[in-house]
Amino acid sequence: xxxxxxxxxxxxxxxxxxxxxxxxxxxxxxxxxxxxxxxxxxxxxxxxxxxxxxxxxxxxxxxxxxxxxxxxxxxxxxxxxxxxxxxxxxxxxxxxxxxxxxxxxxxxxxxxxxxxxxxxxxxxxxxxxxxxxxxxxxxxxxxxxxxxxxxxxxxxxxxxxxxxxxxxxxxxxxxxxxxxxxxxxxxxxxxxxxxxxxxxxxxxxxxxxxxxxxxxxxxxxxxxxxxxxxxxxxxxxxxxxxxxxxxxxxxxxxxxxxxxxxxxxxxxxxxxxxxxxxxxxxxxxxxxxxxxx
Amino acid sequence: xxxxxxxxxxxxxxxxxxxxxxxxxxxxxxxxxxxxxxxxxxxxxxxxxxxxxxxxxxxxxxxxxxxxxxxxxxxxxxxxxxxxxxxxxxxxxxxxxxxxxxxxxxxxxxxxxxxxxxxxxxxxxxxxxxxxxxxxxxxxxxxxxxxxxxxxxxxxxxxxxxxxxxxxxxxxxxxxxxxxxxxxxxxxxxxxxxxxxxxxxxxxxxxxxxxxxxxxxxxxxxxxxxxxxxxxxxxxxxxxxxxxxxxxxxxxxxxxxxxxxxxxxxxxxxxxxxxxxxxxxxxxxxxxxxxxx
Numbered sequence: 001x002x003x004x005x006x007x008x009x010x011x012x013x014x015x016x017x018x019x020x021x022x023x024x025x026x027x028x029x030x031x032x033x034x035x036x037x038x039x040x041x042x043x044x045x046x047x048x049x050x051x052x053x054x055x056x057x058x059x060x061x062x063x064x065x066x067x068x069x070x071x072x073x074x075x076x077x078x079x080x081x082x083x084x085x086x087x088x089x090x091x092x093x094x095x096x097x098x099x100x101x102x103x104x105x106x107x108x109x110x111x112x113x114x115x116x117x118x119x120x121x122x123x124x125x126x127x128x129x130x131x132x133x134x135x136x137x138x139x140x141x142x143x144x145x146x147x148x149x150x151x152x153x154x155x156x157x158x159x160x161x162x163x164x165x166x167x168x169x170x171x172x173x174x175x176x177x178x179x180x181x182x183x184x185x186x187x188x189x190x191x192x193x194x195x196x197x198x199x200x201x202x203x204x205x206x207x208x209x210x211x212x213x214x215x216x217x218x219x220x221x222x223x224x225x226x227x228x229x230x231x232x233x234x235x236x237x238x239x240x241x242x243x244x245x246x247x248x249x250x251x252x253x254x255x256x257x258x259x260x261x262x263x264x265x266x267x268x269x270x271x272x273x274x275x276x277x278x279x280x281x282x283x284x285x286x287x288x289x290x291x292x293x
Numbered sequence: 294x295x296x297x298x299x300x301x302x303x304x305x306x307x308x309x310x311x312x313x314x315x316x317x318x319x320x321x322x323x324x325x326x327x328x329x330x331x332x333x334x335x336x337x338x339x340x341x342x343x344x345x346x347x348x349x350x351x352x353x354x355x356x357x358x359x360x361x362x363x364x365x366x367x368x369x370x371x372x373x374x375x376x377x378x379x380x381x382x383x384x385x386x387x388x389x390x391x392x393x394x395x396x397x398x399x400x401x402x403x404x405x406x407x408x409x410x411x412x413x414x415x416x417x418x419x420x421x422x423x424x425x426x427x428x429x430x431x432x433x434x435x436x437x438x439x440x441x442x443x444x445x446x447x448x449x450x451x452x453x454x455x456x457x458x459x460x461x462x463x464x465x466x467x468x469x470x471x472x473x474x475x476x477x478x479x480x481x482x483x484x485x486x487x488x489x490x491x492x493x494x495x496x497x498x499x500x501x502x503x504x505x506x507x508x509x510x511x512x513x514x515x516x517x518x519x520x521x522x523x524x525x526x527x528x529x530x531x532x533x534x535x536x537x538x539x540x541x542x543x544x545x546x547x548x549x550x551x552x553x554x555x556x557x558x559x560x561x562x563x564x565x566x567x568x569x570x571x572x573x574x575x576x577x578x579x580x581x582x583x584x585x586x
Binding site: 020021024025027028029032177280281282283284285286287 | 307308309343344345346347469506507508509510512533
């Protein structure tokens with residue numbers, strides 16, 4: 001049994017500096033787009049809680065709308081923890097039960113014309129819920145005149161542990177370059193309530209679900225592997241020589257490669273002289289892109 | 294003689310040339326109020342950094358009337374400023390101009406365009422082919438201009454010191470990486486180490502102006518710095534925030550510094566050239582020059 005001390009390190013972070021940089025980033029997004037308000041889905045988990053704290057610091061709690069979107073099977077603890085964030089920040093909030101919107105679609109999934117495996121059914125159900133929440137958040141962004149803040153972290157992005165056009169849909173990604181273990185220390189720095197910091201991460205798509213149960217590995221080991229493979233550009237062999245389990249590292253490396261499609265715009269078949277994303281390259285925010293100008 | 298230098302650690306607006314000229318004029322007025330005689334702006338201060346295909350939209354000739362006019366805001370003031378230059382034959386360069394009272398005194402085209410990691414400069418601009426120094430008159434004498442990455446190649450500041458520079462001016466747009474981690478601090482510490490070293494080995498003062506602000510996901514770190522010819526720090530600006538960083542160098546110090554530490558006078562240029570000729574030949578896979586074994 002390898003002791004943690006023998007493993008490659010976790011990615012380090014100095015939380016106060018990371019907060020300064022991210023708050024500056026959020027303010028710049030607002031300035032560059034011409035928006036003053038932010039909307040996000042608040043699950044009660046540490047990621048969306050941290051993003052809510054960062055956004056409130058950047059634009060003020062009154063300009064932040066945190067939407068709680070439970071499904072019939074969501075745990076009461078998620079709602080309790082989401083409300084802890086709302087009361088700590090004094091931000092605006094709204095509760096939208098997605099059950100009546102999601103259930104007609106889920107009924108179609110649960111009565112398949114042809115039998116399919118249970119895992120696929122769970123993924124489909126989870127995707128429907130995540131995409132239903134996206135519909136609510138984007139609808140409210142138009143009503144509240146706000147940008148949608150993303151709540152995906154770097155561990156999820158690299159492993160593709162998220163729903164395309166669901167929880168991955170956002171106008172900007174404040175914690176997209178923070179590993180889960182880094183995010184926890186940043187959340188603590190921000191003053192995210194202890195109950196939220198301490199509970200096991202979960203997408204809460206079905207009762208008893210946890211991220212680490214579903215992924216089958218701890219965030220500690222996943223982040224050590226990702227930090228070595230991605231940030232330090234180590235080979236699988238070097239990770240193994242440094243003490244990580246080969247099956248773990250190969251699974252992580254394979255998943256990062258397989259999930260590349262979730263991190264990129266779809267490829268465009270080039271048939272013209274100048275093609276968006278290939279040789280029509282502009283910064284997203286530029287003169288003329290700010291609305292209202 | 295005492296010589297006051299102001300480093301305008303500003304946040305340019307991406308692609309908004311008119312707005313940046315107005316901002317630069319404001320900084321120049323503030324600089325004049327501080328009794329500075331030289332004001333240094335960051336790299337691409339008049340255009341912003343992450344331009345991509347905006348390059349031709351924001352490019353200007355080195356003799357552009359707007360540039361010359363900027364230098365008339367405070368007629369006694371020497372101004373070093375970064376912009377995208379378009380030459381007569383439509384080459385686009387990341388350039389720094391040295392101007393005073395409506396006159397272009399010196400021009401440097403960035404020689405080293407970083408095109409690796411998070412940088413993609415070589416995709417959109419072409420490298421300069423000259424390293425020179427520019428006579429600006431007493432009490433300074435000759436200034437060696439460079440742009441950001443140029444300083445990561447020791448040959449460039451050393452050529453300028455050997456060419457008679459009594460002040461090195463580096464204009465920069467340095468984005469932070471891994472803020473708060475050891476790796477991120479190492480990037481800033483790397484800048485400090487090389488500035489200290491060039492000032493010491495070149496026995497030459499250094500004015501380094503790095504921008505702040507955000508573009509897309511990048512955060513520019515600032516930390517502008519003025520060093521004396523003995524390698525000591527005269528003044529250092531804050532991280533992340535806009536600031537007019539003003540300090541004074543004593544130009545008379547250089548005489549006795551270079552008597553006490555005659556490194557430039559002792560430099561074996563013919564030996565350096567001989568060995569460089571050999572290395573160039575060997576790297577090209579050619580037989581050695583006839584006069585060498």
